[in-house]
Amino acid sequence: MTEKKKVTKIGVLTSGGDAPGMNAAIRAVVRTGIYYGLEVFGIMRGYNGMLEDDIIPMNSRSVANIIQRGGTILKTARSKDFFETEGRKKAYANLKKYGIDGLVIIGGDGSFRGAQKFANEFDIPCIGIPGTIDKDMAGTDYTIGFDTAVNTAVEAIDKIRDTMDAHDRLFIVEVMGRDAGYIALHSGIATGAENILIPETKTDIEALIHSLTEKEKRKKLVNLIVVAEGEEFGGAEEIAKVIKERVPNADTRVCILGHIQRGGAPSCHDRLVASHMGYYAVESLLIGRHNVMVGVINNKIHYTPLDMAVKERQAIGQEWMKIVKILAS
Amino acid sequence: MTEKKKVTKIGVLTSGGDAPGMNAAIRAVVRTGIYYGLEVFGIMRGYNGMLEDDIIPMNSRSVANIIQRGGTILKTARSKDFFETEGRKKAYANLKKYGIDGLVIIGGDGSFRGAQKFANEFDIPCIGIPGTIDKDMAGTDYTIGFDTAVNTAVEAIDKIRDTMDAHDRLFIVEVMGRDAGYIALHSGIATGAENILIPETKTDIEALIHSLTEKEKRKKLVNLIVVAEGEEFGGAEEIAKVIKERVPNADTRVCILGHIQRGGAPSCHDRLVASHMGYYAVESLLIGRHNVMVGVINNKIHYTPLDMAVKERQAIGQEWMKIVKILAS
Amino acid sequence: MTEKKKVTKIGVLTSGGDAPGMNAAIRAVVRTGIYYGLEVFGIMRGYNGMLEDDIIPMNSRSVANIIQRGGTILKTARSKDFFETEGRKKAYANLKKYGIDGLVIIGGDGSFRGAQKFANEFDIPCIGIPGTIDKDMAGTDYTIGFDTAVNTAVEAIDKIRDTMDAHDRLFIVEVMGRDAGYIALHSGIATGAENILIPETKTDIEALIHSLTEKEKRKKLVNLIVVAEGEEFGGAEEIAKVIKERVPNADTRVCILGHIQRGGAPSCHDRLVASHMGYYAVESLLIGRHNVMVGVINNKIHYTPLDMAVKERQAIGQEWMKIVKILAS
Amino acid sequence: MTEKKKVTKIGVLTSGGDAPGMNAAIRAVVRTGIYYGLEVFGIMRGYNGMLEDDIIPMNSRSVANIIQRGGTILKTARSKDFFETEGRKKAYANLKKYGIDGLVIIGGDGSFRGAQKFANEFDIPCIGIPGTIDKDMAGTDYTIGFDTAVNTAVEAIDKIRDTMDAHDRLFIVEVMGRDAGYIALHSGIATGAENILIPETKTDIEALIHSLTEKEKRKKLVNLIVVAEGEEFGGAEEIAKVIKERVPNADTRVCILGHIQRGGAPSCHDRLVASHMGYYAVESLLIGRHNVMVGVINNKIHYTPLDMAVKERQAIGQEWMKIVKILAS
Structure with missing residues (x-):
């Protein structure tokens, strides 16, 4: 939650392992962005699309009829090059071509680490949305795809x-x-x-x-x-x-x-959470709540600085294991 | 959360409208009861089973292979007679035959009102588990069946x-x-x-x-x-x-x-919540946390006195309606 | 099964009530057509697309990732105007613009009647594929969507x-x-x-x-x-x-x-039958087996002249009703 | 299709690999048997139940609410001992205890071979119902579970x-x-x-x-x-x-x-075919059409002598492989 900077053109991408519900999040980012007068671009195959200039303008219809689809229409990947300084420079140069001055990254902790670096180096505000079936992230009770x-x-x-x-x-x-x-x-x-x-x-x-x-x-x-x-x-x-x-x-x-x-059509819960997170991610870009991950804690939206939104192994309560034992007997 | 009384034989019933996950709750009550050395009885068709002496002994195998089934193996109903003093007297007489000295009621607010009356009149501790697809209850974020x-x-x-x-x-x-x-x-x-x-x-x-x-x-x-x-x-x-x-x-x-x-096979979430609530309902009977509904608030088990576990229309946040409008555009 | 005429550009449309599996049939028509060197056009909203010149060129990628989707990417409708001589003249004029000289119609008996008239009047060969959830058609044991x-x-x-x-x-x-x-x-x-x-x-x-x-x-x-x-x-x-x-x-x-x-993702059987019918529809256009409906009888592909492919109420065998009675008892 | 013998008490069993729809077949056998005045017994775990005297009387309610369940309520197994003469003698002795004079075997070709031997040796008429997800049997287009x-x-x-x-x-x-x-x-x-x-x-x-x-x-x-x-x-x-x-x-x-x-709830087709086969299996026992497998060929019930109901690798038509190639391109 750092500096304030007026955002007008944003990019959205999915990065790392895919998770059902990512499309619902993309849809929410695109439509919320358009609603608030932003131009929205889709960046293909995670950070690779930034490196290889695979960036497409999106409108409301680009995301019609995708809320129920598994996978991600923007495709996803892991990008080694983006973790090199050279790579990030190239990525920034490509974003500049389009005038993109804000990013929403749907992915896991690795993707957020990259985003944080990028934000620090090039003053492009980044918002993270936790999309991973594993659910093990600090700063949120849910991650898109787990349910x-x-x-x-x-x-x-x-x-x-x-x-x-x-x-x-x-x-x-x-x-x-x-x-x-x-x-x-x-x-x-x-x-x-x-x-x-x-x-x-x-x-x-x-x-x-x-x-x-x-x-x-x-x-x-x-x-x-x-x-x-x-x-x-x-x-x-x-x-x-x-x-x-x-x-x-x-x-x-x-x-x-x-x-x-x-894979598979996302559950109601994943679509709902993804829709909310997408909305609040764009809102965060707009009001200057930058470089945070949008999470949900105790059923309320919660923001965590990107560099603290790490993979987190939580202790499993003793009652859980007791319940397993009692109920299976 | 009133008096302490040693419970040894318990009855479990489902009451009111049925909801997927009720079987998972029954299973958890039965197996947790048996684990703690209680005798457990199934009461058929809600309070009607108490009135008509339709009560069956249950063991661990009675609830095998039901966690994934919709409906309720104990059947359910609304009972007018139980809301008459005469009816409750008869119900109590039948429970006494079996020595049942504690009840777990899986149902909605109407069922809980009946339970509270019954508990007051006959000193039988009652624990409520919220089972209704409508989710509109005070004292819990979830009700079994909604998901x-x-x-x-x-x-x-x-x-x-x-x-x-x-x-x-x-x-x-x-x-x-x-x-x-x-x-x-x-x-x-x-x-x-x-x-x-x-x-x-x-x-x-x-x-x-x-x-x-x-x-x-x-x-x-x-x-x-x-x-x-x-x-x-x-x-x-x-x-x-x-x-x-x-x-x-x-x-x-x-x-x-x-x-x-x-109907239908309950979702993972409903089975999980039902399993936990069933466990904590029996624990409540055992430790003397009586005449409460077991709920979940902010992902933690939460107990509400039965007479406060009423139907509750919550205000729908303005952002929700805004999100509906923005995302459908 | 009338005259032989060399076909080079074909149109495909879905008409009447929609049925799951129509997309699988469209895909099969498009890809088989392309495989055999034809140009393939999609005609939108049944015969309306012909009347209103809503016709789009299709390639192999146009039908990627649709085999599992319900509905029809070409949309469907009933068209009153096509049942007027004026309407069909207009439709023919529009087809001529694109050079379309063969049609595949996925729909029911009403759609086939229109196709037969059109084929007679303008010498455009038409092939029907039975797509209706009702299954009540002469000339085929299955219709796409029923399963x-x-x-x-x-x-x-x-x-x-x-x-x-x-x-x-x-x-x-x-x-x-x-x-x-x-x-x-x-x-x-x-x-x-x-x-x-x-x-x-x-x-x-x-x-x-x-x-x-x-x-x-x-x-x-x-x-x-x-x-x-x-x-x-x-x-x-x-x-x-x-x-x-x-x-x-x-x-x-x-x-x-x-x-x-x-609606809904089509069953394996519907996708399979639709894929086969689409293939044999294009083959029929190519080899001059014109103005027929592609059906399946006794697990073999079977062709019926379009004007005989009518709605047909079949007698329900007495054993069926006997089985209903015996098994429900 | 050999001798006629009046059947009054029948046993039903599932044998070999399980297949969804077996329960629907059991239900049909039990209810058709009862409808025609037979006593019906369930034999547990394939031929093992005959060897170990694990045989239970069944009535109409025994098979209530199972048509939609995967697995088999009679359980299934492969039995080595039944393929020894000693084993079959023991099995026969146990059947005699109950007066069972007819059998319905739901399973695959291995199970049918055993049945044929048993029928030959002890003059107990046996009817086979093809239950296997693999579909590769002579004498039938469908086997229960494939769909x-x-x-x-x-x-x-x-x-x-x-x-x-x-x-x-x-x-x-x-x-x-x-x-x-x-x-x-x-x-x-x-x-x-x-x-x-x-x-x-x-x-x-x-x-x-x-x-x-x-x-x-x-x-x-x-x-x-x-x-x-x-x-x-x-x-x-x-x-x-x-x-x-x-x-x-x-x-x-x-x-x-x-x-x-x-596993899983059987498809409509599997339930339907299983229901029909179960009905015709009992009818076959009653009218003396003995030692056959009930199959479906070209949508009609078809009977094959048990010893000819073998696993059969059918040639896959060339068009199929051509269609695979064309449609995936």
Whole structure:
């Protein structure tokens, strides 16, 4: 929240991993900008579009009928060059061609770090909108895409449970989350998983093996384990190896949900949050609340300086793990 | 939050209008109860089961494989007799037969009023869990079922938009909400509705007709109006009458989404919230935090005395309506 | 299947009521045309685009990423003027401007009648692709959109059943089908409806009332009635009136599914059939198999002269109604 | 279609891999049996239930509210012991205890082989209902579960396409089908896959690499490859290895859809076909059309002697592969 500078032409881009709801955010930025008399440009493929002069004028119709679409009409990418001084100079030169004097970046913490650097160097105000399915960011309770991703995981695991129950099997389902276990934790509780393994906690493999062995003795080894990618042992395949060795009679199967979690029509919540964040991002540019990320904390819009909007591993409350244990029993 | 009394046998029931996620709450109450050594009974069809002695013992397996199901395995109803002193006496007599000394009621404000009376008269501690798709309750940001209902509405309206756009039509879609416009407001923003009519605000019919007439002049009368049941004029059919008379050239269609909004597999959020509320409801009975509703405020569990957990029409922030207007343009 | 004429530039249009899968058919027509060296034009809003010169050149990218979309990117409409000689003359004049010498019409029997007239008068070969959710056409077992519409109906009725069971209610659900009962019959059997009322059979209201009264005596009046729009009595509301009068204790509710049945991402089957039909439509233009509708009979592509591709009410086999009765009991 | 024998008590079981729609078939068998005055027993976990005397009486309510559920309420398994003479003797002894004199087996060709042996040895008439997501059986155009599985695959791939397009990536998606490419072929065409690799055809890896390399030169390497498990090279991971080596600049990702394809609410078509097959299976037992599989050929019920109802790899028509090529271009 630094200097005041009158903004008249803004660029919007999506950067980093894509997340359902990014299109709803783009739409909100474009239409709010136009409403307030700004010219709005779409920058393609993250910061690459700035480097390669792939920048297109947008109007209200450019964003018609996209609120319900997964993916991002502006495409997204990671850009190494933008993290070099040379790259950012080139990017700035291209923005100047269009007269762009404000940016909205929809992405994750890496993208925001780049934005902060850029803002510092070239005095272009930047506003961040948190778009990542992982939800692990400081300064906001929600990130765009998480709610859709977790519902996709739940629907997939519901299907897996059908076949698991039909065959009395042990399933290990891996969901996304290299650093954060939110998708695993939420989808695991929502599908009645017996065990949930996440990066935030140590995986107690002995306790797991013990409980499976006990179940096997009672001839009832139907068991659902939901695992985050970034779990200590390295995910579903690694856990499966241990189980197959230590509980050889279990009829064990592995499913890795993978990229389906990144696509699909966004949920109501993701569209709603994205719409609000897009609106407040443009408002922030206009009133001089610069270089912040727009977040939501306790159901209220909240602004965090871009350089503090970092990936943040939150402690998972003890009650959560207790609830997992009690409810799956 | 009154007296302390040791609880050993509890009953759980669903009452009033059903809502997706009620089964997840039942499951959490039953399993948490059993975990803490309680006996748990299911009471069928709301308070009617108490009056008619339709009460069944439940164990952990009674609630297996229901977390993903819509509806309620205990069925639900409204009970007039329970609102008579005679009825409550009979209900109490039946509970005594089983030794039930604590109740968890999953329902809305009407159900909670009954519970409060019953608790006062017979010294049976009651805990309420807010289960209603309408979301309009004091003491909680969420009610079980709202998130599912609103996503069902969004999916339905997305489909309607396909055919609306194909034919350049004007659609008036009615969603549930006799007293509250949340479903209309959330689903309307999420589907890019041009107009949203809700009970909380006066319907400015002249402004609506004016904007439609303007659009018609420009030969572009594709327009989505989302209307809550309880809107001032009386819902979609009434609004359609006015429009057909005043904008006769519009190709106007009405869709009333109706009861599909009450069913279906609950969303991840509804299952999660229901699971937590069920857990904390039983904990409340155990530690003597009696005659409260378990709610969630600002992402934290929050308890409200049952008689204060009333239907509450919240003011809709001005920004919300502004965002509707800006984003649909 | 008349004269041979070399075709080089073709137009494609969607006409009449829209149906999910029309976009998949458009895509197939455009890409097959281009593959075979034709120029392809999109004609907007059915025959209106021909009358008003709303015709756009299409290439392979025009139809990228549409196979999964409901609606039709070419929009659709009914055109009165095209059914006048003057109108068709104007349409022909506009086609000549572009050199269009072949047409693919995706629509229903009304659209095909217009096409046949046009083909006769101006020697422009026309190929029909059956696109209608109603499925009631001679010359084909499938029409594009039916499979999606019926699955949408099934998903909606599944949700309604959740709330019906929770409350022990009687639901009357109306699905589309002014002349044909296929959607009602298929969705009714698939959702375990107790009664299915369709235009193809007389509605035996006395038998219906009798069975409901019997159920009521046994205090188990949970009952699902699926009704086609074109049912003898006039649909769900009319049936409800009779039931409310004759079985007043029933807790009766009406749901009219309406236009959600026309939208949504097409099912695999609709996309597949549409893709094949689009391919064979262009092939037909090329090899001189003119003025036919492309259909599928017994899983094989089948061609019917356009003037014989009429709406056809098929007799519903007696076993079907027997199965309804046996399985719902 | 052999001897006539009066059947009075029948058993129904699901065997082999589970498939969505099996519950609809069980329901139809039970209710049709009861309608015709038979006693009906459910046999748990395939032939294992016969061997271990895990057999339960069923009535109309046993199958209420299951038509929409994935999995199988009777559970399923493969049984080695039933393929030994000793096992079948034991099974017969158990059936005799209940007086069961007819069987309906819902499963695949392995299950039918066992049934034929059993029928020959013990003169218990057996009727097969084809339940397998793979669709590759002689004697029927449809098998229960295929339509649901292929729609699940399509919905998943639609989501993957969102993220594929956002990032301009190359995705290799593996669907089920160890011996048959139907799921790959149908879901691939329906999602606009550029390449479809199936067991029925030789994988021309050089042509594939060539086309990818050409695309890469034009800087447009967005490409979807759908692969059946049983494809010549061994599935998605193996194909990915080759591509990563030969087209190293491609941003290649692998998704294995896995067991989600076996679960979920069955599609309308699967419920409908299962309901019909269940009805005709019981009818067959009653009228002495014994030891056959009930199939559907050209939309008509068709009976095949059980020993001829084998897995059958059908030739994939040349037009299909041509259509894949033309439409994805």
